[in-house]
Amino acid sequence: MTEPAAKAVEVVELGKNYGPVTALKSVSFSIESGRYYALLGPSGGGKTTLLRLIGGFLRPSAGRIFLHGHDVSHLPPNRRPTSMVFQNYALFPHMTVERNVAYGLKLLRVPASDIRDRVDRMLAMVGLVGYNRRMPHELSGGQQQRVQLARSLVLERDILLLDEPLASLDAKLRKDMCLELKRIQEKVGITFIHVTHNQEEALTVADRIAIIADGELVEEGSARDVYETPNKRFTAEFIGDNNVLEGTVSDVSATGATLDIGFAKIEVPAPAASISTGERAAFSIRSELLRIAGRDEDIGASWQVVPARYVEDVYLGLTVSHLVQLPDGTEVVARVMSDSGDNGRFEPGDDVAVGWPANRARLHVA
Amino acid sequence: MTDRGRDIPAPPARWKRLVGEDGIQKWVFYIPVVFFILFFAAPMALTVVWSVFERTQFWMEPGFTLFAYENFFTSARAENYVLSMLHAAAAVVISFVIGFPIAVFIRRRVTRAAQHRVILLFILPFMISELVRVFAMRPVLGRNGVVNSVLMELGILSEPITVILYSPLGVIIGDVMSFLPFMIFAGFLALEAVQNYIFEVCDDLGTGRVRLFADIVLPLAAPGIFAGSVFIFVNSMGVALVPTLLGGPGAVNAGLIANQAIVALDFPLAMAISTIMIFTLVLLLYIGHRLFDLTKILEPIS
Missing domain, CATH: 2.40.50.100 (RNA polymerase II/Efflux pump adaptor protein, barrel-sandwich hybrid domain)
Structure with missing residues (x-):
């Protein structure tokens, strides 16, 4: 948000190889600030690789990543304006909900009284008031993902990355959580980038959708565009x-x-x-x-x-x-x-x- | 088939209920119980009972006397026993300092596919007889041993160090060399249960190395570290071989004290020492339970 004119994310000819295996061919695209953006595609298509490159969990083999106009290609995850919500099992199992959410702030040496306030506000935002003292294994899958969301949002970084956050939830819960995610994104107003293989999930949450398959960006557009007027045959076969x-x-x-x-x-x-x-x-x-x-x-x-x-x-x-x-x-x-x-x-x-x-x-x- | 269909089937004979298709399956689960009673609970109970029997010339006879305990606590044995505990504790601490970083390294830096192979390497020493393994420490640690010759050749030492063999330190070194893999196995297994995501979250939050170790790795591996520590402690106290070969005159551990009592045909004393060992370890487990809440750390992770 330092430079409102700059795109939240700008990826230029980004590529990733694992030895002889190419996970991501040269991909270029950009995401405007404040958007709810979905990376949609079949498993093994490279969408998670792309998200991890943006988050700094992988080093790119080629190309550059700009976040809010700054080249972050070689910065570690904690020095990027991003925070990641993982698929599953990513809460610290030995810490209460409160300590899980507070941990990042504690590392930043935020005063204890501020931490309490911000943690409580975040737990209220994700609908977990009164869960402060619960342990992760006492929570349902959906609640665990809400805690992860709170742990990331409490850092107040500008871009939230979600890596298949609802993949382990049942269909009904997934639907509810989709709407919840959208509501939270509208409330906090930061950029959300959500990776999923589920088209319904992508259509529900996202303003814009990028279809990623075979390590390439197939097509990009508003949710309505990719559903109603797909340009590529792959998009037509994958969505709807x-x-x-x-x-x-x-x-x-x-x-x-x-x-x-x-x-x-x-x-x-x-x-x-x-x-x-x-x-x-x-x-x-x-x-x-x-x-x-x-x-x-x-x-x-x-x-x-x-x-x-x-x-x-x-x-x-x-x-x-x-x-x-x-x-x-x-x-x-x-x-x-x-x-x-x-x-x-x-x-x-x-x-x-x-x-x-x-x-x-x-x-x-x- | 036709006329049997109308009959109410007769209840199966008693033996059939016990060894029939269902019976066998049911009883299979009791085998561990039988095993446990026969080879664990019964010998332990007998150990306690025999420790209060009267000593005879070659064996013992039923009775009740605390003479063996009195003998233990009023002789140098009690003092040696406490020393043995201290040495075992030192072996545990050194094994942790050396072994746990190895476990962390294997979990974090070795590629997933190779991790188990690397862990298997630490089993290799166990394929050599422990006697040979411990005995082989002599030419390494001795006055003219490998350690001393190398250090003297390099000019680091002018005189050989003699404190590392036939001394309490030699016993501790021998215990660490013998039982270190237990700390690596247990530490690695505990860390293996920690999801990779946990480490990635730490990268995301910017947890430094020290905080990562103190706040995340150590607490999550605590059950494994505790299990490995108990293994090493028990063995260091109980395996008589190490002080016999590396300890020199007068060096003992709890196992060797009991051994010496057996050699002297004082069976009640040997049993009393064993009983004291049992209670020492139960007490330690209880303290560990109060400190770490073992039921809690054994709960499923996440």
């Missing part, structure tokens, strides 16, 4: 429930492109990247945008419609997934709200048509 179909570009116009997928030519809006005729490409369409209708029904103007054969429906609680098979054998999924009247209209084997709003499909090159 997208149908991805491959084909060859047969025509390119000012507003869009035409993709030949064998049994049909599909109109797709123009992608960010420039494409040329004859190129292999794919397009994605989210399953909740698909509609299934009878062969001769009119689905709607400006809808792209292809013939299909109905396969089956799968009840998922909130939604029902309808599986249909396209003429070339690929299966696509249409998701419909369970209480909608569109369910139960077709029997397996029925000839149907499946359609989607033409302007909602996303074209992905390679």
Whole structure:
């Protein structure tokens, strides 16, 4: 916060090798101050490596890290404006909750009376009033993570790093903790960087999401952007429930492109990247945008419609997934709200048509 | 099959209940109890009982006399016993000072995959007979031994040091050499249970080396250090071999005092000394319990 103009985090061509294994290829991106930022990706994709590099727990093999404009690439963790919340088992098991939270302040030689105040305020912030004298093993997993959060926040550093903080919690608790984390971040106003492999978690907490896979930054954008308008095929396959179909570009116009997928030519809006005729490409369409209708029904103007054969429906609680098979054998999924009247209209084997709003499909090159 | 299905199955015979499929499984768990009673509790109880028996010429006969205890406390044996405790304590302290840093080093600086292999190296000495191992200290520590020759060759010493062999110091050195690995094993195992995250949190908070050791490593390894210390203390007091080979004339430990009583065919005295050892160690464990609250440090970490 010393230099509000500077980005909270700026990473330039950052790379990390473990011997011959490359965990992170040259990654560059930046995070604005005060954001809740999620690093999302599959396990082993390099997102934790990236977080640990930012926190100073790993030495970069290449590139630089700037935090609030200062080059911290070779500073130890305690001399960076960051603090880390670990996955699990990171509380001092022999100290009470209070001593765990106070320990960092004690090292900084903060006066004892101040320590008491700040610890109590932090415990109140994370919802653990009255837990001062508990030992870590007397706490549930969620409570232990709250204590870790308090221990990091009490240091009043500018950037909080969270390494899969909710991975060991059950689904319900994870959901609650997500909202809690978001509330706390809004209250303290510092930058949070949250690593997770769980897309729902990332979408819940984050203002912005970076997709990290195979040691590379695949795509970066607001939570809504990466969900609704993914640019990369990987993003479309990783986030949400997208149908991805491959084909060859047969025509390119000012507003869009035409993709030949064998049994049909599909109109797709123009992608960010420039494409040329004859190129292999794919397009994605989210399953909740698909509609299934009878062969001769009119689905709607400006809808792209292809013939299909109905396969089956799968009840998922909130939604029902309808599986249909396209003429070339690929299966696509249409998701419909369970209480909608569109369910139960077709029997397996029925000839149907499946359609989607033409302007909602996303074209992905390679 | 068909007509058996209608019958209520007869209760299995008693022997079947004991050794049947379930019975065997049930009894397997009592084997340790039997073992414990047969080889641990019973000999200890007999030791206490025999210590008050009357001495005969070659054995002892039932009776009740505290003569053996009187003999112990009014002779030089009591004094030697206390000295033996002091020497054992010194061996524990030296083993901690040398052994615990080794354990910390292995846990913190050796790569995870190699840690257990390095620990295994410290088992190697145990593959050599203890007699040979302790005896081999003589040519190392002696007047013309390795230590003295090297130091004199280097010009550090002008005269050989003789205090390191056939002396109490020699006994302590021998105990440390013999039992040091126990401190390394126990310390390492305790540290192994400490999650790596704990050390990373310390990096994050900026815990210096001294605070890391005093505030985190030492308290978390306390159960292991205590276990290793008890091992070393018990062995230093009880293994008669070390003072016999390295102690010179008059050097004893508790084990050797008991040995000498047996050689003299004074079995009640040997039993009395053993009884006193048992109570000394129980007392030490009790003090350790009051100091560290052993139940607490044995609770699961995190």
